[in-house]
Amino acid sequence: MASLFDIAGKTALVTGGVNGLGRMIADGLLRAGVKVYVTSRKAAEADKAQREMSQIGQCVALVADLASAEAAVALANELKAREPALHILVNNAGRTWGAPLESFPDKAWPQVLTINVQVPFTLVRELLPLLRAAGASGDPARVINIGSVAAIAVEPLSAYSYAASKAGIHQLTRVMAADLAHENITVNVIAPGFFPTKMMAHINNVDEEREKLLSRIPLKRLGTPDDVAGLCIFLSSRAGSYFTGAELVIDGGLANCR
Numbered sequence: 001m002a003s004l005f006d007i008a009g010k011t012a013l014v015t016g017g018v019n020g021l022g023r024m025i026a027d028g029l030l031r032a033g034v035k036v037y038v039t040s041r042k043a044a045e046a047d048k049a050q051r052e053m054s055q056i057g058q059c060v061a062l063v064a065d066l067a068s069a070e071a072a073v074a075l076a077n078e079l080k081a082r083e084p085a086l087h088i089l090v091n092n093a094g095r096t097w098g099a100p101l102e103s104f105p106d107k108a109w110p111q112v113l114t115i116n117v118q119v120p121f122t123l124v125r126e127l128l129p130l131l132r133a134a135g136a137s138g139d140p141a142r143v144i145n146i147g148s149v150a151a152i153a154v155e156p157l158s159a160y161s162y163a164a165s166k167a168g169i170h171q172l173t174r175v176m177a178a179d180l181a182h183e184n185i186t187v188n189v190i191a192p193g194f195f196p197t198k199m200m201a202h203i204n205n206v207d208e209e210r211e212k213l214l215s216r217i218p219l220k221r222l223g224t225p226d227d228v229a230g231l232c233i234f235l236s237s238r239a240g241s242y243f244t245g246a247e248l249v250i251d252g253g254l255a256n257c258r
């Protein structure tokens with residue numbers, strides 16, 4: 001039975017994997033014996049993370065500012081120069097923008113949509129040769145997109161371009177899954193609820209806001225590193241090989257149990 005969940009020996013790329021949700025996922029994959037590439041915009045943070053994460057397993061931190069499709073192409077080229085195959089691509093790097101509707105700026109649209117939707121698409125397109133090389137019948141290559149409950153439920157975040165971008169990556173997941181199924185490449189989207197990262201510090205670090213949020217979550221807690229790492233390990237294993245085009249909601253019941 002253990003071999004059903006065994007992913008040791010695979011190679012993964014987790015964008016934005018040096019901190020936040022990406023770090024939770026990357027650390028979990030490393031613990032499961034995967035060679036993990038992570039990215040950060042900042043060289044110092046990438047170096048520090050590589051040192052720390054190499055204590056767990058084989059980890060390479062690359063510097064990439066994924067604010068443009070060109071940067072995604074460059075990152076893919078770097079991967080292609082280093083690896084013959086990529087078993088797991090986790091499109092995690094992302095950003096949000098919150099402001100009242102009346103003053104929500106136009107510039108918050110292209111910036112958020114580029115990193116949250118276009119860059120994941122470009123990375124898949126450019127990494128297709130490596131994904132094809134890794135995919136096998138019964139154990140396909142996995143693309144795991146990080147979406148959000150904000151794509152499926154209305155959260156009081158005033159994050160208009162973010163919610164639209166996450167709905168976009170959810171639908172893009174289904175479209176790409178249909179295109180790539182015959183190539184032994186699966187594409188799924190994880191929709192996290194609330195995990196304590198920098199992105200949600202404005203809620204988590206304010207007692208009153210945190211209590212309000214917890215009162216709305218049926219399981220009465222935030223997500224943990226094990227929650228999201230466990231789901232990614234499962235999806236990357238043979239046990240998860242029959243999922244494609246799926247939306248996996250991991251939110252303590254926030255979106256669906258109310």
Ligand SMILES: NC(=O)c1ccc[n+]([C@@H]2O[C@H](COP(=O)([O-])OP(=O)(O)OC[C@H]3O[C@@H](n4cnc5c(N)ncnc54)[C@H](OP(=O)(O)O)[C@@H]3O)[C@@H](O)[C@H]2O)c1
Binds near residue numbers: 041
């Ligand atoms: N936390 C939650 O509750 C939650 C809920 C739903 C969905 N999510 C999703 O989870 C993903 C990670 O978010 P998080 O919560 O971990 O937030 P975070 O702590 O703010 O982390 C954002 C990550 O994205 C990377 N990033 C941002 N802009 C980038 C850019 N231009 N180029 C390259 N990397 C960039 C950051 O890397 P560097 O700063 O190191 O460059 C960082 O690793 C996002 O897609 C987010 O939408 C999070």
